[in-house]
Amino acid sequence: MELDLNQVRELLLMFDQTSVTELNLKSGELELQLRKREQFSGSTPVVVAPAPVPTVPSVPASAPTLSPEPEPTPPPASRKTVDIVAPMVGTFYRAPAPDEPPFVEVGDTVKKGQVVCIIEAMKLMNEIESEVNGQVVEILVQNAEPIEYGQTLMRIMPN
Numbered sequence: 001m002e003l004d005l006n007q008v009r010e011l012l013l014m015f016d017q018t019s020v021t022e023l024n025l026k027s028g029e030l031e032l033q034l035r036k037r038e039q040f041s042g043s044t045p046v047v048v049a050p051a052p053v054p055t056v057p058s059v060p061a062s063a064p065t066l067s068p069e070p071e072p073t074p075p076p077a078s079r080k081t082v083d084i085v086a087p088m089v090g091t092f093y094r095a096p097a098p099d100e101p102p103f104v105e106v107g108d109t110v111k112k113g114q115v116v117c118i119i120e121a122m123k124l125m126n127e128i129e130s131e132v133n134g135q136v137v138e139i140l141v142q143n144a145e146p147i148e149y150g151q152t153l154m155r156i157m158p159n
Helices: 006-018
Strands: 022-027 030-035 084-086 090-093 114-119 125-130 134-139 152-158
Touching: 006 030, 114 152
Parallel strands: none
Antiparallel strands: 022 030, 084 152, 090 114, 114 125, 134 152
């Protein structure tokens, strides 16, 4: 596989626009490794290149201020949910096939080892099973949505 400079540039742009943090590509004698730098977690975002700041006319003091959106309320602390997280990057599917019903719905009771969804990764369908007996209380991902490693897919309230 030979890549010209434009193809490499396009690959770099596409890689930069995804949430993928590492990519290893090997084909014949070609070996390409891409890795993003870790982002610092904290209250101050890291700025790579400052954008020009347009001049904005001053706002009168009586103008309403925007308040931040409220945080979603977590489940009651008395009962803790178990998160089902993605073990890999891929595409999330709620059903075994497009014309079949979903594996689970919110409110369904599941058993440990029961398949709750599928993640397609590199043309392979990987069944994801419940780790506990309980009730599905939240499904956080839409069908056919791309997902990341470690992303919470659904929450189960154990019995």
